[in-house]
Amino acid sequence: MNYKLLLLLLVFVPKVWAQQPNVVLIYTDDHRYSGIHALGGQAVETPNMDKLSEEGVVFDNAYLMGSFAGATCIPSRAMLLSGRPLFHLKGAGHKIPKEHTTIAEAFHDAGYHSHIVGKWHQDKASVSRAFDSGGQVMGLGAYLVDHYRMPLWQWNDQGKYPKSDAYLISYDKKQNRVKESFTAEKRERGPFGTEENGPHTSEIFAEDAIDFIENYKEENPFFMYLAFHAPHDPRQAPKRFKKKYPEDKIELPPSYMPQHPFDNGHMYLRDEALAAWPRTKEVSQKELSDYYAIITHLDEQIGKVIASLKASGQYENTIIVLAGDSGLAVGNHGLMGKQNVYDEDGLHIPLIIGGGAIKQPQRKSALCYTHDIYPTICDLAKVKIPASVKGKSLLPVINNQKEQIRDYTYHAYRQFQRAYRKGDYKLIEYVRAPDFTKKDGHSVRGSRVTQLFHVKNDPWETQDLSFFPEHQERIKQMQSEMIKVAQKEEDYKEKVEYGFDFWDYYHSALIVK
Incomplete structure (x- = not known):
C-alpha cells in the first residue's frame, strides 16, 4: 500500500x-x-x-x-x-x-x-x-x-x-x-x-x-x-x-x-x-x-x-x-x-x-x-x-445560459381538476362524475367547467375569459395540447395507481357542459 x-x-x-x-x-x-x-x-x-x-x-x-x-x-x-x-x-x-x-x-x-x-x-x-x-x-x-x-x-x-x-x-x-x-x-x-x-x-x-x-x-x-x-x-x-x-x-x-x-x-x-x-x-x-x-x-x-x-x-x-x-x-x-x-x-x-x-x-x-x-x-x-x-x-x-427550462406547466388536483399554462394564458378544466342516482334516491348531476385566464395581466385570476368568442380557438388549441401533455406526463396512469379517473369523466358524453 x-x-x-x-x-x-x-x-x-x-x-x-x-x-x-x-x-x-x-x-x-x-x-x-x-x-x-x-x-x-x-x-x-x-x-x-x-x-x-x-x-x-x-x-x-x-x-x-x-x-x-x-x-x-x-x-x-x-x-x-x-x-x-x-x-x-x-x-x-x-x-x-x-x-x-x-x-x-x-x-x-x-x-x-x-x-x-x-x-x-x-x-x-x-x-x-x-x-x-x-x-x-x-x-x-x-x-x-x-x-x-x-x-x-x-x-x-x-x-x-x-x-x-x-x-x-x-x-x-x-x-x-x-x-x-x-x-x-x-x-x-x-x-x-x-x-x-x-x-x-x-x-x-x-x-x-x-x-x-x-x-x-x-x-x-x-x-x-x-x-x-x-x-x-x-x-x-x-x-x-x-x-x-x-x-x-x-x-x-x-x-x-x-x-x-x-x-x-x-x-x-x-x-x-x-x-x-x-x-x-x-x-x-x-x-x-x-x-x-x-x-x-x-x-x-x-x-x-x-x-x-x-x-x-x-x-x-x-x-x-x-x-x-x-x-x-x-x-x-x-x-x-x-x-x-x-x-x-x-x-x-x-x-x-x-x-x-x-x-x-x-x-x-x-x-x-x-x-x-x-x-x-x-x-x-x-x-x-x-x-x-x-x-x-x-x-x-x-448562469444566464437559458431563460427557460420548461415551455409549459401542467397541474392536477385529484380526479376533479387539471390546469395547463403556456405563454401568458392558463386553462383550467373541472369535472364532476357523470349523472348518477345514489341508493337513497338522491340524484347527483355531473358537470364540466372550463376557465381561461390571462395570467400575465391577471395574476390573481379574477377575469374568466372562457366565454368570450375571441378566445374560443385558443381554448380548443390549449385543450388539445393539454391532452397531449397529460399523456407525456403519464397522467393516464392515475386510474391504475390511484383509482381516480379525471379523463374518463372529461371525455364522457354524459357530462353536461
Whole structure:
C-alpha cells in the first residue's frame, strides 16, 4: 500500500469538502408566493425573507405540480425530497421507496453530513434512512393541530417513532421549558394552546437548527433540511405579531369572493370547514390577519437561523434555499384551503436561493416546479444528481445560459381538476362524475367547467375569459395540447395507481357542459 498517497488523501479530502458549500433547505407550510412581501407586494412584514430575496436568486414562477391528496403537503414534500413529479411518486407520496434517492441521501453520498429538523410527512423508514442526524421532528403519527401543543419526537436512526415516545414541550410554573409525555390524557387537553402554554413550533425548530449550527464541528460540509410547520393552520402567533394586523384594516386581494362560483369537485373538506360560508369580508379579513401574523413570526425565526450562520462564520460558504410547499386561498375565490389549481390559492410557491455562497442577486421568470429544486441544489453544490431524479436543474437559468427550462406547466388536483399554462394564458378544466342516482334516491348531476385566464395581466385570476368568442380557438388549441401533455406526463396512469379517473369523466358524453 502506498501510505504516502493515503496520507495525502486524508489531508486533501477534508479541504475539498470544505470548499463545497453548506446547504440549508428551508421548507415552509401553506406559504403562498405573495406571503413574502418582497415577492407579492402584500401588506405582510417579512424583513428577513425580503433580505434573502434581495441578496439571492428569486424564481417568480415556481409552482407545485399538484396533488392526489387533500393534504397537498404530502406529495409536495415527496416531490421536493425525491426530485420526482407528481405522476412518478409512489402512490400519493406517503412513502418514499428506497429506489427513490432522497436529496439528503444524495448529499450524504457526496460526503456531506445530513441533518433534519421539523416536519416530516412521509414514512418513518425514509426519515431515518435519509439523514445522519436530526433534532426534533413532527408529523409521524400524532398530531394535535396546534402550534403550541405539538407532539414531537427526537430523530431516531432506527426509524422507531411510537406514540409512547412522543412528547410536548410546555412551560412549568417558573416558565422553564419541560418535556411532557404525549399520553391520551394530554391529547384531551389538546387544541388550542397559546403562548402561555409553551413555545411555538417555529421557535422550537429554529432553536433546534441554531443549536446544530453552533455546535457543528465536523470537517465536511452539512446539508440541513429545516421544515417549519408554519404558516399552516391553526394560524397562531404570539400576541405582539397579531397586533401588527388589525382585522378591520386588512386589505383583501383582488380575488376575494364570498363563495366560489361553482362546485370545483371538492368543496367540502377539512380546510374549507375552517371558516363559515359565505366568506364575508370580516371572515376573510380575520383569516388573512392571522395568516400574516404567523408568517411575520416565522420570518423572525428564519432571521435568527441566518444570524446564527453569520455568527458561526459559516454564512459565506452556505447556500440557503427557501421554498413553500403550496399556495393557500385564505378567502381568494371564496376558498380557504389549497385543494385547487389556482395560482395563489394552491400552486404558486416562493422559491429563493440565497445565502453567502450566492454572489449575484437575480430575479428570474423561468417556469419551474417543486421537484426542480433538488437537481438545482445538487448542481450548485457540485453533487451528483441520482438517476431516480426527474426534475430539471435551474442552473442554466442562474448562469444566464437559458431563460427557460420548461415551455409549459401542467397541474392536477385529484380526479376533479387539471390546469395547463403556456405563454401568458392558463386553462383550467373541472369535472364532476357523470349523472348518477345514489341508493337513497338522491340524484347527483355531473358537470364540466372550463376557465381561461390571462395570467400575465391577471395574476390573481379574477377575469374568466372562457366565454368570450375571441378566445374560443385558443381554448380548443390549449385543450388539445393539454391532452397531449397529460399523456407525456403519464397522467393516464392515475386510474391504475390511484383509482381516480379525471379523463374518463372529461371525455364522457354524459357530462353536461
